[in-house]
Amino acid sequence: MVHCIADNIISCLGFNSRENFDALKTGKSGISMINEQDLYHQEFPAAQIDSDRLQQHTATIKANEQYTRLEQLMILSITEALEQTDIDISDKQTAIILSTTKGNIDLLENKYQGQFKDREQLWKMGEVIGTYFNNPNVSVLSNACISGVVAIQTARAMIESGQYKHMVVCGGDILTKFVVSGFMSFLSLSPNACKPFDSKRDGLSLGEAVGTIILSSEPSTSQDIGIIGGASANDANHISGPSRTGEGSFIAISKALKEARIESSLINHISAHGTATPYNDEMESIAIERHHMEKVPVNSLKGFWGHTLGAAGVIETIALIWEMKYGLVLPTAGFNELGVSKAIQVSNALEEHAIQYGLKMASGFGGCNAALVLVNKDNQIL
Amino acid sequence: MTKLSISTYCHLVNHRVYKDGKLIFEKPEALGLSDFVKSVYRQFKPKYPKFFKMDDISKLGFMAAELLLMDGVHKGFESEEVGIVLENSHATLVTDSSFQESVEDYDNFFPSPSVFVYTLPNIMIGEISIRNKFQGENAFFIFEDFNTEFLSSYIQQLFDTDKINACIGGWINQSATDYEAFIYWVNAEEKNGYKHGPEEILQLRADNKR
Numbered sequence: 001m002v003h004c005i006a007d008n009i010i011s012c013l014g015f016n017s018r019e020n021f022d023a024l025k026t027g028k029s030g031i032s033m034i035n036e037q038d039l040y041h042q043e044f045p046a047a048q049i050d051s052d053r054l055q056q057h058t059a060t061i062k063a064n065e066q067y068t069r070l071e072q073l074m075i076l077s078i079t080e081a082l083e084q085t086d087i088d089i090s091d092k093q094t095a096i097i098l099s100t101t102k103g104n105i106d107l108l109e110n111k112y113q114g115q116f117k118d119r120e121q122l123w124k125m126g127e128v129i130g131t132y133f134n135n136p137n138v139s140v141l142s143n144a145c146i147s148g149v150v151a152i153q154t155a156r157a158m159i160e161s162g163q164y165k166h167m168v169v170c171g172g173d174i175l176t177k178f179v180v181s182g183f184m185s186f187l188s189l190s191p192n193a194c195k196p197f198d199s200k201r202d203g204l205s206l207g208e209a210v211g212t213i214i215l216s217s218e219p220s221t222s223q224d225i226g227i228i229g230g231a232s233a234n235d236a237n238h239i240s241g242p243s244r245t246g247e248g249s250f251i252a253i254s255k256a257l258k259e260a261r262i263e264s265s266l267i268n269h270i271s272a273h274g275t276a277t278p279y280n281d282e283m284e285s286i287a288i289e290r291h292h293m294e295k296v297p298v299n300s301l302k303g304f305w306g307h308t309l310g311a312a313g314v315i316e317t318i319a320l321i322w323e324m325k326y327g328l329v330l331p332t333a334g335f336n337e338l339g340v341s342k343a344i345q346v347s348n349a350l351e352e353h354a355i356q357y358g359l360k361m362a363s364g365f366g367g368c369n370a371a372l373v374l375v376n377k378d379n380q381i382l
Numbered sequence: 383m384t385k386l387s388i389s390t391y392c393h394l395v396n397h398r399v400y401k402d403g404k405l406i407f408e409k410p411e412a413l414g415l416s417d418f419v420k421s422v423y424r425q426f427k428p429k430y431p432k433f434f435k436m437d438d439i440s441k442l443g444f445m446a447a448e449l450l451l452m453d454g455v456h457k458g459f460e461s462e463e464v465g466i467v468l469e470n471s472h473a474t475l476v477t478d479s480s481f482q483e484s485v486e487d488y489d490n491f492f493p494s495p496s497v498f499v500y501t502l503p504n505i506m507i508g509e510i511s512i513r514n515k516f517q518g519e520n521a522f523f524i525f526e527d528f529n530t531e532f533l534s535s536y537i538q539q540l541f542d543t544d545k546i547n548a549c550i551g552g553w554i555n556q557s558a559t560d561y562e563a564f565i566y567w568v569n570a571e572e573k574n575g576y577k578h579g580p581e582e583i584l585q586l587r588a589d590n591k592r
Contacts, residue, residue, distance in 0.1 A: 041488045101502060103473075108482040122473050122524040139532060140524040142473055143504040150521055157539045178478070181485040182498035231545055232520045234511040236461065240499045251462050251517055255545055365499060366508030368520045 001375070002156040002227050004213060005220035006084035007318040008077045011209035011305050012047040015057060016080055020315075021322045023304070025350050027331040030304050031193035031205050040180045045193055047207030047306035048175060049073070063132060068104045068116055070174050071125060073210040075132055078170050081212040085220070087166050095137035095164045098126050099151035099171035100310035101144060106176040129170075137164075145273070145364030146232060147171065148211070148313020149372055153230030155215050165217050171314030172210035179309070180206060186240075194276035194307075196300035196332055197285070197346045199339030201276040207306025211315035219377075225321050229260030229373035240365055242279050246287030248369035249361060253291055256359075260373035264291040267373075268355040269329055271320040273362045274300020275307055276334065284361060285340035293359075299347045303333030313362045317372060320358045324376040329353045384541040387575025391566035391586050392450040394422065394442060401449055403589040415561040419445055426452070435496065436509060437477045439556040443468070443506035444513065446554060446563035455567050456514060456548065465519035465546040466507045467537055468565075470555035473503045473524055479558075506554060518546040528553040528564070528587070530580040537568055537578070553587075 008016055012030035013023035023030065035043045058072045067075065078096075082089055089096075100122065106112070107120040118124045122140045130138035141151045148171040155167035173179070183189050183206060190203035215227070233255065235248035243249075257264055270293060272284050281300075288294065301316050308315060323330055329351045338346060360372040393400040397418050399407040407425050409418060419441045423433055428448050433441060456464060477500050485493045499505065504522040511517065519540050523532065533551055540546045552565030564587045568578050576586060 181493045185493035186495045236511040239508045366504040
């Protein structure tokens with residue numbers, strides 16, 4: 001089994017996992033109205049990282065190099081997660097995998113005028129992060145909104161196959177004019193903070209975040225939560241809309257459960273993708289129902305953090321780890337009344353709930369879907 | 383470890399198309415990607431009008447897959463058994479730049495959702511999946527150069543953990559000045575197959591006979 005031994009989240013809700021988890025427990029959304037000409041010419045709701053606080057933290061980065069906003073966040077996030085372990089990140093037995101959809105895409109804006117040369121290239125950004133941590137083994141995964149989940153599964157496979165002992169998975173995306181205008185043109189943004197699985201849901205909210213999870217072949221002393229299954233699958237149906245039958249998501253869950261060698265009846269909690277677009281949430285409810293998990297508590301954290309793209313799978317998996325560690329199911333911010341066709345159990349309040357097996361779901365453009373199965377070895381429910 | 387081999391491969395580069403190392407199509411002059419890939423479409427006639435809605439790099443990936451599969455190597459596999467794992471160095475930066483131009487200036491603001499959707503490298507995986515009903519594993523990785531060591535061990539572990547029984551692997555890249563698609567079909571070892579190893583894959587890529 002591959003063990004989750006340390007993590008960090010930097011988001012609108014805080015600069016480490018503890019701050020984020022405490023904020024999630026209160027049920028209060030981190031989404032607010034943003035009025036920044038650099039991002040969009042009109043006000044729009046989004047979940048934004050506090051730039052003043054980022055600047056204070058960035059002052060602690062010791063290097064001669066200048067870093068972009070996303071690189072700063074990744075360096076800070078990886079550093080804080082590493083501090084919880086005694087892993088030497090420059091060791092040959094450790095590798096880094098970055099998950100992002102658009103990386104430093106803000107560098108295409110005219111205002112940068114060639115500053116940070118070539119760093120809009122994702123491999124170059126990976127090289128910059130690797131150089132900072134003195135580790136050349138960096139790979140970059142860019143597979144739309146399932147990137148984070150697939151990156152964790154990739155890291156897990158690299159440990160299972162004996163290539164590395166430790167893997168540092170860092171997922172991140174920031175709010176940029178590119179991404180905000182793109183989702184606006186797609187008419188997929190809600191005018192308010194998004195409402196996952198709700199009858200009045202009307203689109204997603206964007207967010208920015210970076211998350212790091214450190215996986216190891218050895219457990220840590222403080223927790224023993226591991227990843228025991230993971231898979232991805234394609235709907236083969238449409239490039240920008242989910243399958244009406246939840247086919248790809250259903251297959252990804254089936255394969256992840258098969259690898260974990262458990263039946264869906266053993267899953268105690270599901271962390272859904274839950275973007276709050278009408279089609280995504282409906283599709284996920286179908287995939288959950290097809291696996292007979294309608295009675296399992298489900299939540300989506302997009303109402304807190306917004307859709308953080310390449311970070312989403314990482315930070316939402318970290319939240320799931322913390323839920324498992326503390327025996328809690330977090331509420332679904334924005335959810336009030338069930339608005340999908342299958343009678344799934346969407347949590348709308350913080351609840352105590354022992355979780356031995358947790359399921360993380362993700363879906364994205366290109367018809368891609370992914371799933372992870374986690375186990376809590378400290379919490380054997382028999 | 384599951385023993386694997388490559389049963390066929392296809393290479394689109396320098397306005398030429400090679401299948402299993404043999405030249406099967408060429409244009410006499412150096413064409414840009416957009417014109418070249420359309421000429422490949424006209425030559426091989428897949429009869430798939432959706433092709434014309436794709437951005438250039440998806441068109442390139444799509445046509446590479448059409449030619450890879452032209453002899454039906456994928457027949458007999460179930461949808462869920464076939465994965466697609468690709469790499470490149472430039473993600474979708476050429477398409478990204480044209481989208482960025484459309485949002486840069488609010489006085490001349492025309493972001494197009496049909497361009498935006500193509501600003502993710504895995505969209506070409508989606509296009510190939512839709513065309514062929516492939517529903518197995520998906521991943522897109524970005525490296526400075528074709529990293530066959532990483533890709534071959536990634537695909538190997540997908541077979542070893544029973545996720546897939548066949549896979550398209552390869553490198554599909556578009557930069558401002560150049561393009562290349564090199565893709566191959568991996569399945570269980572067969573007598574006439576090519577070895578699925580990091581060195582061997584690079585050799586197949588270099589093996590372009592006139």
